[in-house]
Amino acid sequence: MPLEILGPMVVLGIAGIALLLHLTGQTAPMRFETEDDARRAWLREHGEDAPGTVLVAANGRAALLRLGSGALGLVTIMGADPAARYLTGASWETTTKGLRIRPPDFAAPRFDIALSEEDRAAWLALKDQTT
Amino acid sequence: MTDQLTYPDVVALAVPFFIAAILIELTWILIKRRGGRYETLDAVTSLIMGAGNVASGIILGFITFGFLMVLWELTPLDLGTSIWVIALCFVLDDLRYYWVHRFGHRIRWVWASHVNHHSSQHYNLTTALRQTWTGTFTFMMVVRAPLILLGFHPAMVLFCGGLNLIYQFWIHTEAIGRMPRWFEAVMNTPSHHRVHHGRNPRYLDANYAGVFIIWDKLFGTFVPELDEEKPDYGLVQNLGTFNPIRVAFHEWVGIFKDVVQPGITWRDRLNYCIQPPGWSHDGSRDTSEAIKAKHLERNPEDRGTAGFEGG
Numbered sequence: 244m245p246l247e248i249l250g251p252m253v254v255l256g257i258a259g260i261a262l263l264l265h266l267t268g269q270t271a272p273m274r275f276e277t278e279d280d281a282r283r284a285w286l287r288e289h290g291e292d293a294p295g296t297v298l299v300a301a302n303g304r305a306a307l308l309r310l311g312s313g314a315l316g317l318v319t320i321m322g323a324d325p326a327a328r329y330l331t332g333a334s335w336e337t338t339t340k341g342l343r344i345r346p347p348d349f350a351a352p353r354f355d356i357a358l359s360e361e362d363r364a365a366w367l368a369l370k371d372q373t374t
Numbered sequence: 375m376t377d378q379l380t381y382p383d384v385v386a387l388a389v390p391f392f393i394a395a396i397l398i399e400l401t402w403i404l405i406k407r408r409g410g411r412y413e414t415l416d417a418v419t420s421l422i423m424g425a426g427n428v429a430s431g432i433i434l435g436f437i438t439f440g441f442l443m444v445l446w447e448l449t450p451l452d453l454g455t456s457i458w459v460i461a462l463c464f465v466l467d468d469l470r471y472y473w474v475h476r477f478g479h480r481i482r483w484v485w486a487s488h489v490n491h492h493s494s495q496h497y498n499l500t501t502a503l504r505q506t507w508t509g510t511f512t513f514m515m516v517v518r519a520p521l522i523l524l525g526f527h528p529a530m531v532l533f534c535g536g537l538n539l540i541y542q543f544w545i546h547t548e549a550i551g552r553m554p555r556w557f558e559a560v561m562n563t564p565s566h567h568r569v570h571h572g573r574n575p576r577y578l579d580a581n582y583a584g585v586f587i588i589w590d591k592l593f594g595t596f597v598p599e600l601d602e603e604k605p606d607y608g609l610v611q612n613l614g615t616f617n618p619i620r621v622a623f624h625e626w627v628g629i630f631k632d633v634v635q636p637g638i639t640w641r642d643r644l645n646y647c648i649q650p651p652g653w654s655h656d657g658s659r660d661t662s663e664a665i666k667a668k669h670l671e672r673n674p675e676d677r678g679t680a681g682f683e684g685g
Contacts, residue, residue: 264413
């Protein structure tokens with residue numbers, strides 16, 4: 244198939260499917276409604292390191308966890324599913340909207356977490372207690 | 375020798391079919407409210423990975439084709455181009471696929487290329503198109519060498535590989551439960567391949583087949599899909615990004631970081647490339663065997679059941 248046909252077909256195909264998915268409501272990020280939601284998301288990937296303290300962001304898109312091992316963990320939303328990361332070696336930065344956390348991980352390089360000032364203080368306090 | 379043999383680029387020709395099938399599956403899911411799920415960013419990432427795979431084939435395909443043509447010049451054998459030779463080539467190329475795929479899960483260097491295909495937490499027809507950009511760098515084209523040396527023309531071998539890839543497209547769906555028993559016994563199916571994409575300890579390193587599931591049954595890697603244990607799709611450690619560049623290259627970066635770290639031996643550095651995913655010099659990570667063993671410690675009643683026979 245000539246590239247002049249294949250190229251536009253691929254581009255239009257991707258754009259069309261993306262638009263259709265969005266318009267039919269498939270862009271619906273999940274939320275952690277409760278601490279247990281966040282715990283389950285963590286245990287799904289790290290079943291041997293049970294969370295103790297769990298701080299869920301008010302928008303339900305991330306949660307900070309202090310783990311049985313003594314480390315800190317983060318669960319975040321990836322579209323309709325969660326992802327979990329240890330925060331050992333991560334850099335923390337205060338932003339106008341909350342926190343920016345950068346784990347030393349090419350596959351999870353940056354998490355921008357929207358937090359109220361009160362929640363941000365709680366997250367930073369948990370971090371300071373743990374490290 | 376038939377040097378000037380050409381076959382259609384079946385994968386490129388199948389692109390309109392891929393798009394139509396995705397639209398049909400999505401419509402089915404939206405109407406029936408079952409049979410799978412879609413998420414916009416996940417699907418777009420998969421589709422971009424698919425487009426990148428086609429682009430990398432256009433840019434780097436000459437390396438594999440050139441290598442195979444060198445072998446073709448060396449071999450004194452030429453099986454010709456009859457339909458039976460093509461059929462035999464298809465079956466043997468599927469055996470080739472089984473082993474390349476198995477290496478892709480058991481050798482980290484090859485896994486670095488294949489991992490992106492497993493990086494979606496969804497299982498729908500777009501997942502089928504989430505293909506590697508870096509396959510050339512695994513050097514797995516050498517597994518095709520026996521076919522060429524036996525007298526199958528490189529163009530025919532690549533044509534059969536394209537057909538194999540197209541066959542595997544339709545099995546990436548939850549909209550189809552199980553096929554008729556005879557079909558499930560011989561062919562790779564949505565049910566068998568759902569197992570392959572499962573991150574459940576039971577389903578790790580199983581069902582490597584492309585077209586014929588008989589290879590898994592023959593080589594002891596077959597695990598049936600259990601009604602009581604739905605596959606949990608994705609990676610043992612799921613990605614925290616939809617960035618296609620990071621999806622394509624994250625495991626290569628991981629290998630690089632492991633290999634150049636200070637304080638380990640040269641054997642350790644080599645092992646970070648060739649041992650199974652999850653291997654580490656200090657035992658701080660888990661391979662699939664370790665994951666299965668830990669699961670059996672927590673769930674001893676699973677010992678001896680499907681996927682845990684060796685435990």
